[in-house]
Amino acid sequence: MMAFESFLKSIKEAHALNKPFVIYREPNQKLVKSLIQTDDNIYRTNAYTEEGFVFAPFDENDTSILIPLANATYLESSYDKESDRVNDFFEESSLSIAKKEHLELVTKGIEHIKKSTLKKVVLSRKEELIVSDFSPIDVYIKLLSIYQNAYVYLWYHPKIGLWLGATPEKLIMMQKKQFTTVSLAGTQPFRKTENVEWGSKELEEQKIVTEYITSRLAKIVEGMNFGEVQTVRAGNLLHLSTQITGTLRDKNDLHLMLNTLHPTPAICGVPMLDAKKFILENEQYNREFYTGFLGEININDRSNLFVNLRCMKVEDTKLSLFLGGGITHDSHPESEWLETIEKSKVMKRVL
Numbered sequence: 001m002m003a004f005e006s007f008l009k010s011i012k013e014a015h016a017l018n019k020p021f022v023i024y025r026e027p028n029q030k031l032v033k034s035l036i037q038t039d040d041n042i043y044r045t046n047a048y049t050e051e052g053f054v055f056a057p058f059d060e061n062d063t064s065i066l067i068p069l070a071n072a073t074y075l076e077s078s079y080d081k082e083s084d085r086v087n088d089f090f091e092e093s094s095l096s097i098a099k100k101e102h103l104e105l106v107t108k109g110i111e112h113i114k115k116s117t118l119k120k121v122v123l124s125r126k127e128e129l130i131v132s133d134f135s136p137i138d139v140y141i142k143l144l145s146i147y148q149n150a151y152v153y154l155w156y157h158p159k160i161g162l163w164l165g166a167t168p169e170k171l172i173m174m175q176k177k178q179f180t181t182v183s184l185a186g187t188q189p190f191r192k193t194e195n196v197e198w199g200s201k202e203l204e205e206q207k208i209v210t211e212y213i214t215s216r217l218a219k220i221v222e223g224m225n226f227g228e229v230q231t232v233r234a235g236n237l238l239h240l241s242t243q244i245t246g247t248l249r250d251k252n253d254l255h256l257m258l259n260t261l262h263p264t265p266a267i268c269g270v271p272m273l274d275a276k277k278f279i280l281e282n283e284q285y286n287r288e289f290y291t292g293f294l295g296e297i298n299i300n301d302r303s304n305l306f307v308n309l310r311c312m313k314v315e316d317t318k319l320s321l322f323l324g325g326g327i328t329h330d331s332h333p334e335s336e337w338l339e340t341i342e343k344s345k346v347m348k349r350v351l
Contacts, residue, residue, distance in 0.1 A: 007077035010036065012137060018158040022053050022067055024295070025144060025152050026304065027168075030080045032144070035072040042159055043068050048254045051298045054305070055155055055163075058287040059280075060262055065160060069299060083145040098125060099337055105282060106333040112278060113329050120208050121269035121278050123336075124324025126285045127344060131317050131351060140164055142350040147235050151306040153294060163289055165311025166346060168234030169266065171293045172257055174303045177248040179221070179257060183210040184232075184266050185326055186240040189342050194231050196238060201330040206240040208328070209265040212272075214244065216260050221246040234310070235346050254303050258293075266326070267291035267307055288313070290322035310346040321347050 014021045020037035044063040056064035102125050109121050140154040147166035154164040170182045186202030227243035269275025295305035313320040323340035
């Protein structure tokens with residue numbers, strides 16, 4: 001295992017040479033891993049049978065990007081410095097226009113739910129910031145320090161772009177035919193305790209997500225087990241979470257599982273096709289890799305994938321943050337706007 005300083009030096013050299021790479025650390029772990037691609041080709045996958053690191057978009061009709069293990073140098077190191085330091089972030093630009101547009105979008109979503117078969121739709125917005133002297137690797141180290149219980153990553157391809165984030169949501173972990181997934185919904189700010197009360201809107205949202213995931217999985221798995229609904233912390237936010245485990249009936253088929261689960265109700269809605277149609281027609285921007293998924297596939301017979309939330313896209317000094325929330329018939333537009341403000345702090349506090 002490399003010293004962390006040497007590890008970072010290798011990453012910085014790869015970035016300077018415009019080599020594709022990814023750095024990632026799984027939740028509650030000290031081990032930080034990296035794959036540095038040996039060429040700058042764009043490798044794509046829709047089969048998910050290869051070994052490597054996958055970076056997948058929200059729209060499953062678009063192809064996922066792969067850093068193949070066979071075409072990469074694998075590095076690992078350890079990082080265990082923890083920090084709760086929070087930076088103040090002062091915005092120079094007004095959010096009044098963004099607020100007006102998001103309130104209109106959420107109102108439209110609520111009205112559509114009330115007159116259709118749609119039970120939930122996840123609606124989001126993109127917020128752009130201009131910063132100076134931005135160092136993605138320095139920001140990544142801050143994410144490692146502050147968000148110990150998140151999946152923290154920095155992904156770069158010179159022909160596609162640079163993304164980084166600290167996501168709380170597991171999509172799926174598979175070891176041969178055994179799998180674990182999570183139903184995650186509901187959000188409120190963390191105020192020094194995880195012992196909190198949840199409103200009817202959040203409890204109903206969590207129920208919708210769990211029931212939809214289990215109904216989809218029931219067709220292809222057996223022996224499903226459910227953990228208790230728990231309150232989990234992700235940085236400055238709290239969520240409701242239910243762990244689901246089981247066994248694939250036929251074979252170790254990651255492609256089948258991903259087709260069944262993605263996009264989940266936690267980032268799209270219920271029913272999925274109706275929610276996705278509403279999102280694509282009304283959000284007015286391209287989510288790209290936001291609410292897609294990322295992680296290791298088929299390395300040592302194990303795949304561990306996370307939903308790409310609490311993330312940003314980096315283009316020189318322009319940062320794009322992606323912020324959303326689940327909308328049901330009980331939603332209030334102003335509350336949904338405030339939820340996106342709280343979620344924006346996950347990234348803003350490390351700037």
